[in-house]
Amino acid sequence: MQKKTVKRRDAGASAPSLQDERLANDGEGGASDQEIYERIIASIMEHRLPPGTKLGEDKLAKIFGVSRARVRQVLARLALERVVVLHPNRGAFVAEPTIDEAREVFEVRRPLEALVVRRIVAKNDRAIIARLHAHVEAEEAARAARDRRAIIRLSGEYHVLLAELSGSTLAARLMHELASLTCLIIFLYDAPSVPACRDQEHSEITQALADGDEATAIRLMTEHLEHVEACLDLSRGRPEELDLEAALAG
Amino acid sequence: MQKKTVKRRDAGASAPSLQDERLANDGEGGASDQEIYERIIASIMEHRLPPGTKLGEDKLAKIFGVSRARVRQVLARLALERVVVLHPNRGAFVAEPTIDEAREVFEVRRPLEALVVRRIVAKNDRAIIARLHAHVEAEEAARAARDRRAIIRLSGEYHVLLAELSGSTLAARLMHELASLTCLIIFLYDAPSVPACRDQEHSEITQALADGDEATAIRLMTEHLEHVEACLDLSRGRPEELDLEAALAG
DNA sequence: CTCATCTATTTTGTCGACAATTTATCGATA
DNA sequence: TATCGATAAATTGTCGACAAAATAGATGAG
Structure with a gap:
């Protein structure tokens, strides 16, 4: 019950970036790693996945119709690019840069x-x-x-x-x-x-x-x-966690 | 038969780099992802792993005393940093920058x-x-x-x-x-x-x-x-693959 | 003796299952 | 009624097993 021989990116990894795919359930079979990666990135760049959003592995696996291990790989890559952060035993979240x-x-x-x-x-x-x-x-x-x-x-x-x-x-x-x-x-x-x-x-x-x-x-x-x-609002950070720490210190 | 609760790096991932561990078999239990990563990187930086060296998953898994999945993770990270290249169905090799x-x-x-x-x-x-x-x-x-x-x-x-x-x-x-x-x-x-x-x-x-x-x-x-x-010998590339292609073209 | 083809072994790719931790829910007690 | 503790559910971390591909080796033909 193995899937079809997946079309995989060649070693050169010359990614065909800059495409305007929308994040959505594609119903059928399963997407490749690259597709999953690009969908998530595009969603983040379009502000459809706000910073701090939890990216549950099982949830993404069902959305893209692939195994959890595949999602996990993509999440690890996104974490290395610092666009998501991995909290141990807690899961992956869209990054919130300071x-x-x-x-x-x-x-x-x-x-x-x-x-x-x-x-x-x-x-x-x-x-x-x-x-x-x-x-x-x-x-x-x-x-x-x-x-x-x-x-x-x-x-x-x-x-x-x-x-x-x-x-x-x-x-x-x-x-x-x-x-x-x-x-x-x-x-x-x-x-x-x-x-x-x-x-x-x-x-x-x-x-x-x-x-x-x-x-x-x-x-x-x-x-x-x-x-x-x-144009950025540089003066004070976002309220949540930093204020929490400051409150505890004071 | 699970291992001890591994000491894992905190979310911040403030890596304690710049340590001079040697690459060697450590005999006992198993190393963490970070340790494996740093050992391989150090070996590459010390020119103990020459460019083009095959990094077999099973081999590394036995060397470090961990499962193959762990090695695979580290290899994926190194590939994202372009210090190793992943040839599909062929394995991981120390990169040879052009x-x-x-x-x-x-x-x-x-x-x-x-x-x-x-x-x-x-x-x-x-x-x-x-x-x-x-x-x-x-x-x-x-x-x-x-x-x-x-x-x-x-x-x-x-x-x-x-x-x-x-x-x-x-x-x-x-x-x-x-x-x-x-x-x-x-x-x-x-x-x-x-x-x-x-x-x-x-x-x-x-x-x-x-x-x-x-x-x-x-x-x-x-x-x-x-x-x-x-100081680099910039004029002509290394002989192997480029000469091969040139030979085929000529 | 060299080259091609088929077979066998090794190695990678993928998945499902189990263990451990965290989070949520429920119940008991002050 | 509110808070603390314990149990239950959900989610993540990890591993071993199986399948596909590639390499190595063996066999046979030219």
């Missing part, structure tokens, strides 16, 4: 994005610019359609796409992880009046890249990240 | 190390400087003892320690991964006349940090990385 962790993410993203921009400019490839323009258009379409979930996800994926197109698999991998974390951070700490500024900046950055203007592109990217970070 | 991947690692390390240096200088903590000095002394001791394995491992761990002391858990995690990859890269591509230059540079960097001289520290660090990268 303020300090949020700052660290932006601190690392700044030079990493600059690196990516330099690579893109150095390549000087029209196909790359075309794909970036297409993505920006998709962002604007989502914005026109008032699809907030798509807007948030596409905003993060713009940076992942940039890193992938830069040709650095390492930078792409890091950016993928940092973009996921950034989505969680935005969900936790963003003031409600947010998403108006960003897509326009993506468009400007893309234009600077198309012009081959490295200095301007880096400046715009840096300012873009600073804008996003500045 | 030339391009090697360049990517240094390309990312440069700004990341600069970030770490800035943080250290900003902290201006004497305890940090003391720990760095102690580490440099350990490096010099290993160098005096002609312990090449310890020299290589400690050289990488200096940078990990720097990142940890900088207070950024994210930077520390990334540096841990990049340092492991760098050890593999050095093993694959380094010319034989290598390790004389590095420890002295660590000492100089530490001194600049002690002086609070951020510009000098960053300059020394950048030059240090460039020296290491320049």
Whole structure:
């Protein structure tokens, strides 16, 4: 009663990222590890799984129609990427980055994005610019359609796409992880009046890249990240656990 | 017949890295996941497990006295950190980074190390400087003892320690991964006349940090990385698989 | 003697079942 | 009635067993 020989990803692990699958019960057989991973990630990036959400193994196994061991593997991977946290004997939860962790993410993203921009400019490839323009258009379409979930996800994926197109698999991998974390951070700490500024900046950055203007592109990217970070409600942490500790100490 | 209640790492996962355990059979009961992971990593960093080495699950399970599932978990983690590669239905092997991947690692390390240096200088903590000095002394001791394995491992761990002391858990995690990859890269591509230059540079960097001289520290660090990268035999790749493909094409 | 093919062994992939811990529910007592 | 303790339910951690694939070895043909 073994299942069919699963189609598995090749060793290279060149993930076909950036796809817009929705999280849902697929009824039939079972999904592959990669599919489960991408569904959960997409759900987190679209803020459909809020930080702190319990991710029960049995529950996910039933949802995706696979064994619990499979879910467990995916959860372990997500935990290594710090997008979920594993409490021993308690289960997996969507991560709730602290303020300090949020700052660290932006601190690392700044030079990493600059690196990516330099690579893109150095390549000087029209196909790359075309794909970036297409993505920006998709962002604007989502914005026109008032699809907030798509807007948030596409905003993060713009940076992942940039890193992938830069040709650095390492930078792409890091950016993928940092973009996921950034989505969680935005969900936790963003003031409600947010998403108006960003897509326009993506468009400007893309234009600077198309012009081959490295200095301007880096400046715009840096300012873009600073804008996003500045929009965060950085002053005080979320009430729950930190206040609890402070209360116990006082 | 279950084992004792294992001492497991707490949720925070603040790994007590930088320990000098040797890879060996420990005879008795069984090691924890973290121990297995650190033993394998240390062995790789000390070049005791050369790139391309097959890491059989059953073999490792017997060596560490644990079940195969446990080994499998650790192997999956190492694969996510790209220090081993998983060939489907073939097993796990110590990674063999390509030339391009090697360049990517240094390309990312440069700004990341600069970030770490800035943080250290900003902290201006004497305890940090003391720990760095102690580490440099350990490096010099290993160098005096002609312990090449310890020299290589400690050289990488200096940078990990720097990142940890900088207070950024994210930077520390990334540096841990990049340092492991760098050890593999050095093993694959380094010319034989290598390790004389590095420890002295660590000492100089530490001194600049002690002086609070951020510009000098960053300059020394950048030059240090460039020296290491320049020592690599970058021109042609390793013979095996690339030549095979070339031969088939020709 | 070399190469191809078939068989046997080893190794990986996957799953279900059991043990241990945590969480929830219920009952007893002050 | 509220709180503490014990029992019951649910969930996670771990392992061994079976199936599929790949490698190694043996056998036979050219």
